[in-house]
Amino acid sequence: MATAFEIRRRNQLIIAAVVVAIMIALPLGIKDVYVQNILVLTVMYAALSQSWNILSGYCGQISLGHALYFGIGAYASTLLFVKFGVIPWFGMAAGGIIAAAIALIVGWPCFRLGGHYFTIATIVLAEIGLILFLNWDYSGAASGLQIPVSGDSWLTFTFLRSKLPYYYFALGLAAVVWLVTFFIEDSKWGYYWRAVRENTIAAQSLGVQVFRSKMAAAAVSAFFTAVGGSFYAQFVSYIDPDSVMVFQFSLLMALPAVLGGIGTLWGPALGAAVLIPLTELTRSYMGGGGKGIDLIFYGAVIMIIALARPEGLLSLVSRTRHAPP
Amino acid sequence: MSMLLETEALTVHFGGILANSDISISVNKGEILGLIGPNGAGKSTLFNLVAGTYRPTSGRIRFEGRDITPLPPAARCKLGIARTFQVVKSFETMSVLENVVVGALVRFTNTKAAREEAHRVLDVTGLSRRAEADARELTPPEKRRLEVARALATQPKLLLLDEVLTGLTPAEAQKGVELVRKIRDLGVTVVMVEHVMEVVMPLVDRAIVLDLGRVLVEGAPQAIVRDPKVIQAYLGDRFHA
Numbered sequence A: 001m002a003t004a005f006e007i008r009r010r011n012q013l014i015i016a017a018v019v020v021a022i023m024i025a026l027p028l029g030i031k032d033v034y035v036q037n038i039l040v041l042t043v044m045y046a047a048l049s050q051s052w053n054i055l056s057g058y059c060g061q062i063s064l065g066h067a068l069y070f071g072i073g074a075y076a077s078t079l080l081f082v083k084f085g086v087i088p089w090f091g092m093a094a095g096g097i098i099a100a101a102i103a104l105i106v107g108w109p110c111f112r113l114g115g116h117y118f119t120i121a122t123i124v125l126a127e128i129g130l131i132l133f134l135n136w137d138y139s140g141a142a143s144g145l146q147i148p149v150s151g152d153s154w155l156t157f158t159f160l161r162s163k164l165p166y167y168y169f170a171l172g173l174a175a176v177v178w179l180v181t182f183f184i185e186d187s188k189w190g191y192y193w194r195a196v197r198e199n200t201i202a203a204q205s206l207g208v209q210v211f212r213s214k215m216a217a218a219a220v221s222a223f224f225t226a227v228g229g230s231f232y233a234q235f236v237s238y239i240d241p242d243s244v245m246v247f248q249f250s251l252l253m254a255l256p257a258v259l260g261g262i263g264t265l266w267g268p269a270l271g272a273a274v275l276i277p278l279t280e281l282t283r284s285y286m287g288g289g290g291k292g293i294d295l296i297f298y299g300a301v302i303m304i305i306a307l308a309r310p311e312g313l314l315s316l317v318s319r320t321r322h323a324p325p
Numbered sequence B: 001m002s003m004l005l006e007t008e009a010l011t012v013h014f015g016g017i018l019a020n021s022d023i024s025i026s027v028n029k030g031e032i033l034g035l036i037g038p039n040g041a042g043k044s045t046l047f048n049l050v051a052g053t054y055r056p057t058s059g060r061i062r063f064e065g066r067d068i069t070p071l072p073p074a075a076r077c078k079l080g081i082a083r084t085f086q087v088v089k090s091f092e093t094m095s096v097l098e099n100v101v102v103g104a105l106v107r108f109t110n111t112k113a114a115r116e117e118a119h120r121v122l123d124v125t126g127l128s129r130r131a132e133a134d135a136r137e138l139t140p141p142e143k144r145r146l147e148v149a150r151a152l153a154t155q156p157k158l159l160l161l162d163e164v165l166t167g168l169t170p171a172e173a174q175k176g177v178e179l180v181r182k183i184r185d186l187g188v189t190v191v192m193v194e195h196v197m198e199v200v201m202p203l204v205d206r207a208i209v210l211d212l213g214r215v216l217v218e219g220a221p222q223a224i225v226r227d228p229k230v231i232q233a234y235l236g237d238r239f240h241a
Ligand SMILES: Nc1ncnc2c1ncn2[C@@H]1O[C@H](COP(=O)(O)OP(=O)(O)OP(=O)(O)O)[C@@H](O)[C@H]1O
Pocket: B014, B017, B018, B019, B037, B038, B039, B040, B041, B042, B043, B044, B045, B046, B086
C-alpha cells in the first residue's frame, strides 16, 4: 500500500508531466520570433533558477555569484568549439564539470564563512572571474568570441530559421534539473541540506557533516548552471564577458526562486514564468534607453516579495501540505 | 558497572569566565544521571563539551574508553552521543517527521528505512499525531519532545537531555518523566540537566551538582538534597538572583 508520502510524491510527478506536456505544445502556434525569444529565456531561467535553488534554496547558502558558473559554462563550450572543433554537446558536459570543480575549490575557503560573508564572497569571486575573462586574450578578452553558425544543425546545436530547437533544449534542461531536485528531496542530501539551512549547530549534533553537505550542493548547483551557460552561448552565438558573466545574471538566477518560493520544488519555475516575461516586456516597452530600468524593476520585485510574501508565490497555493489529519 | 563516558579535568574559558573548571566525572552504562546546579553553574557548557559543540581549553573526554576530544560533533553522534538543546533548535520549516528523519539518517542511508525509523521514534515520544506539521507550528512542550525524538532517532548510547522537563505543567512533566524512564529501558544511558528537584530526584540513579563551573558534590539523590553545600549553593543563588 502506498503511504501518504508516496502518493504526494507521485502527484508531483504527474503535475510535472502535465506541465511539460503543456510547455511542449505551447510554442507550436507561435511564429513571432520576439515571443519565441521570451519563451526560450523564460524556460532557461526556470532551469537556471532551479539550479541556483539547490545551493541557495535547499542548502541555504545564498549565492549572488552564480554568473561565474554561467560564464564558465558559456566559455568552456564556446572555446572548445571555436578552438578545437569539439561539438557543444561535449563542451556542455566539460563546462559543467569544470564549473563543479571550481565550485569545490571556491567552496573550500568560502564555506567556512557564515551567512552574509559567504554571499559577499560569491559576489566578489564572480567579479574577479569577470575581470579575468575581460583580460584573457586567448578567450578574446573584452571583444569576446563568435560561434560560427553555418545552418541548422543538431550536431553543432546551431539554428538560424527557428528558435524552437533552443526552446525544447531549454525545456529539457529545466525538466532534468527539476527531476534532479525532485529525487534529491527524498535523499540523504535533501534532508541534510535543509537541516544545514535551518540550523547548522543542531544539524551537526545529529550527525550531519555540514561542510561536506555544502560542498555537494555547490557542485551540483554549479554543474547545471554551467550547462545553462553553454546553452545560452549557443543560443546567442556570440559571447563576451559583459554578456555572460555580469552581476545581472546572478540576480536573474536568484530572483525567480525567491519570487516563486525559495527552497521549493516549483518556486523557480513559477517565479520565472512570472518574472521573465515581465522583464522582457518592460525592457521592450522602455526601448533602448531602458538599461537601468531592469535594476529598478528587480529592486521593486524584491521589495514587494519581502513585504507581502516572504515565502514566495507558491505559498499562496500550497498550504494544504501540512493540514492536520 | 562499566563506564560509558569519562571526562578528565575538563576546563573551558569564555573570555574571563571560567564556565567549566577541572571537571572530572564519569557516567555508567545504563544509568540515569542527574546534573544539577544553579543558573550559570556550567551544566549546558559541559553538555556542549561532551557533544563536541564547544572545544575545551584543556582536559580530555573518553567515550567507551576511546579519546574523543578531537572529534567534531557529527563524528561523536555517529559513535553514539546525542543531545538536546536547552534553547530548542528545531528545523522550523521542515515537518516534524523530516526533523526526525535527519537524525535517523545517521544509521540508515535509505530514506524509506529512515522514515520508518522516524515514525517508530515519533510513536515512542508521543508525537505521531503531529508528524506532518511544520516544526514551527508546535507548542513549546511539543518542541522539547521533538528535540528528544530527533536525538533518539540517532540511536544513541548516551543521551544528554538539557532541561527537557522545564516549563511543563505538572501533568506534562510527569509524562516526560515516564518518557525518560522508557528511553532508559530501551538501553540508552541518560544524563539530564534539570532545575526542579522534585521532578528529577525520584527519577535519577545518581546526581552530580555543579556550582560556579566546578563539581560541588556527587552521590545518591537522597543524600544530595540534604547536603549543606548544595543547600548553600542554591540559597546563595536565590539571594543573588
Ligand atoms: N558561548 C558562550 N560564550 C560566552 N559565555 C558563555 C557561553 N556559554 C556559556 N557561557 C557562560 O558560561 C557560564 C555557564 O553557562 P551554562 O550555560 O553552562 O550554565 P547552566 O548551568 O547551563 O545555566 P542555566 O541553568 O541557566 O542553563 C555562564 O556564565 C555563561 O554566561
